[in-house]
Amino acid sequence: MKIAILGGTGPEGSGLGLRWAQAGHEVIIGSRLAEKGQQAAEELNTLLAGVAISGTDNLSATQAAEVVVLSVPYEAQAATLAGLADALAGKLLVTVVAPTSKPKARVWRLESGLSAAEEAQQQLGDAVRIVAAFQNIGAHNLKDPAVELDCDVLVCGDSKEDKQVAIGLCADANMRGVDAGALQNASVVEGLTSVLIGVNIRYKVSNAGIRITGI
Amino acid sequence: MKIAILGGTGPEGSGLGLRWAQAGHEVIIGSRLAEKGQQAAEELNTLLAGVAISGTDNLSATQAAEVVVLSVPYEAQAATLAGLADALAGKLLVTVVAPTSKPKARVWRLESGLSAAEEAQQQLGDAVRIVAAFQNIGAHNLKDPAVELDCDVLVCGDSKEDKQVAIGLCADANMRGVDAGALQNASVVEGLTSVLIGVNIRYKVSNAGIRITGI
Numbered sequence: 001m002k003i004a005i006l007g008g009t010g011p012e013g014s015g016l017g018l019r020w021a022q023a024g025h026e027v028i029i030g031s032r033l034a035e036k037g038q039q040a041a042e043e044l045n046t047l048l049a050g051v052a053i054s055g056t057d058n059l060s061a062t063q064a065a066e067v068v069v070l071s072v073p074y075e076a077q078a079a080t081l082a083g084l085a086d087a088l089a090g091k092l093l094v095t096v097v098a099p100t101s102k103p104k105a106r107v108w109r110l111e112s113g114l115s116a117a118e119e120a121q122q123q124l125g126d127a128v129r130i131v132a133a134f135q136n137i138g139a140h141n142l143k144d145p146a147v148e149l150d151c152d153v154l155v156c157g158d159s160k161e162d163k164q165v166a167i168g169l170c171a172d173a174n175m176r177g178v179d180a181g182a183l184q185n186a187s188v189v190e191g192l193t194s195v196l197i198g199v200n201i202r203y204k205v206s207n208a209g210i211r212i213t214g215i
Numbered sequence: 216m217k218i219a220i221l222g223g224t225g226p227e228g229s230g231l232g233l234r235w236a237q238a239g240h241e242v243i244i245g246s247r248l249a250e251k252g253q254q255a256a257e258e259l260n261t262l263l264a265g266v267a268i269s270g271t272d273n274l275s276a277t278q279a280a281e282v283v284v285l286s287v288p289y290e291a292q293a294a295t296l297a298g299l300a301d302a303l304a305g306k307l308l309v310t311v312v313a314p315t316s317k318p319k320a321r322v323w324r325l326e327s328g329l330s331a332a333e334e335a336q337q338q339l340g341d342a343v344r345i346v347a348a349f350q351n352i353g354a355h356n357l358k359d360p361a362v363e364l365d366c367d368v369l370v371c372g373d374s375k376e377d378k379q380v381a382i383g384l385c386a387d388a389n390m391r392g393v394d395a396g397a398l399q400n401a402s403v404v405e406g407l408t409s410v411l412i413g414v415n416i417r418y419k420v421s422n423a424g425i426r427i428t429g430i
Contacts, residue, residue, distance in 0.1 A: 107400045113328060138429075150428040154410070181413040185322045188406035195369070195403055198396040199427060207429040212414060213365040214422040 003169075004065030006030040006058045006072060006080055009040040012096060013071030015142025016134065016173055018044055021051040022145045023172035028054050030061030032080075037061065047143065062087040067094060067165065074099035074116050081123055089127040092162050094169065095120055098135040098193035105198030107191040115187035117156065131157035131166045132186035133177065135193050138207045145174065151209025154180035154189045178212045218384075219280030221245040221273045221287060221295055224255040227311060228286030230357025231349065231388055233259055236266040237360045238387035243269050245276030247295075252276065262358065277302040282309060282380065289314035289331050296338055304342040307377050309384065310335055313350040313408035320413030322406040330402035332371065346372035346381045347401035348392065350408050353422045360389065366424025369395035369404045393427045 003020055005013045008029035021027045021044070029044070031037035034057040041055030055061075062068050062084050072080050074097050081088075097116045101108035112119055117132035124130070133155045141147045153170045155177045157163045163179050170177030180189060192210065199208040218235055220228045223244035232242040236259070244259070246252035249272040256270030270276075277283050277299050287295050289312050296303075312331045316323035327334055332347035339345070348370045356362045368385045370392045372378045378394050385392030395404060407425065414423040 105396050107396075107403050109328065109402070113324065178414065179417050180410050181320050181322075181417075185406070185410055185413070187324070188322050188403050188410055191400070191403035191406070195395050195400055196427075198400070199393065199430060202394050202396075203430040205429050209428040211426040211428050212411075213424040213426050214420050215414060215418040 001067055002026045002028065002065045003067050003069060004028045004030050004061035005069045006061065007076070008055075008069075008071060009036055010071060011139035012134070012137070012142065013069065014040060014044055015139055016069065016071070017053055018048060018143055019145045019173040020169065021053050022048055025172065028056060028061040028064055030056060030058040033057065034060065059083060059087060062091075065091070067092045067169070070095040070097055070120070072097065077116060077120060078123060081120060085124050085128070088124060092129045092131065092165060093120070093124070094131050094133055094166050096134040098190045100194050100197065105194055105201055107194045115184070115190050117183055117186035117190070121183065129159060129162050130183060131155060131162050132183065132189060133166045133170065135189045136196055136210055137175065138209065140207045148174050149209065150211070151175065152212050153177045154192075156180045156183050156186040156189055158183050178215070216282055217241045217243065217280045218282050218284060219243045219245050219276035220284045221276065222291070223270075223284075223286060224251055225286060226354035227349070227352070227357065228284065229255060229259055230354055231284065231286070232268055233263060233358055234360045234388040235384065236268050237263055240387065243271060243276040243279055245271060245273040248272060249275065274298060274302060280306070282307045282384075285310040285312055285335070287312065292331060292335060293338060296335060300339050300343070303339060307344045307346065307380060308335070308339070309346050309348055309381050311349040313405045315409050315412065320409055320416055322409045330399070330405050332398055332401035332405070336398065344374060344377050345398060346370060346377050347398060347404060348381045348385065350401075350404045351411055351425055352390065353424065355422045363389050364424065365426070366390065367427050368392045371395045371398050371401040371404055373398050393430070
């Protein structure tokens, strides 16, 4: 698949991009500025032999891709999506965004009462298919594709088929995706990120994650 | 410790009571009606040799206990607590309540915008110390104390010391408790219950749970 990663210059986006490129996907790193996207892509290409990740601006990346991954801080979400509604129409948007406030270990309730994923859906309208995933994984070790991360990925969305695509992307990144229900449930998954940040702080670890047991 | 379990006639409350009694705690099953509490206690006593669980009404149970566990459906929470504020003052209330609506697999956002645990705190005032725990464990296998459940218990509260008491109660019930941060974070832990109910349905299992990895 052609996968654009908006905000792919950050540690999570670039780590996922590296893993997907190694799995055979065509990865395009998007950034606010085309040069920054190109630069991040070049850096990633030095890490892996035989894969060619490209980089450009967010709009061009979106237009070129079949699946678009949103990997920006929550504070940049609305502005990043503002110019992309047309380019995203009919495509699958996988949002990785998890709002964390200060203190980051305290669950942040957005003023809208919604999850960031639902806010994205409201902003973009129903022509864009949205799935929330990868909120709870640490960027730690992500850039070393050989490392199997000890965590599951909770996947929320209103379409079973779209969630299956995202669960496939989890497998391609060497993680297990678990169908966590409707897009509304993303509020819990996003909030778990704050819980896990707090666990990292209190237990003096760097990589707390979650696993679903019993399945 | 003397532990009262309000709503201890239900499967989760009675299962926890059985495990705590076996661990050496003095367990009092509370119910709306004293006879129902006594009846549930007698039934539990037939399951284990050498322990004597008692039963009574919720107010008497609260007055007699050092730690009080709230294990009622969310819909009964406010009414159950209504007459107990004085008896609970200065005591630790461990709430097990997780609001689930229909469909139960969809995270329920309470109208207050708060967690059920915070609503209890608002209702009871600051004289009652509240910790949220045991939201995500299934009642399945709980009544067989020899079975170690494959799940962790996320513990939320605003007092480290109170959370340590609850984490001790997790260990006494043969589970691992994890400090999950402030009471506000209970909204995520309560919501996870709906996510896990959905996982049970979609993956055709009966006992999905969560584990925290990396600690």
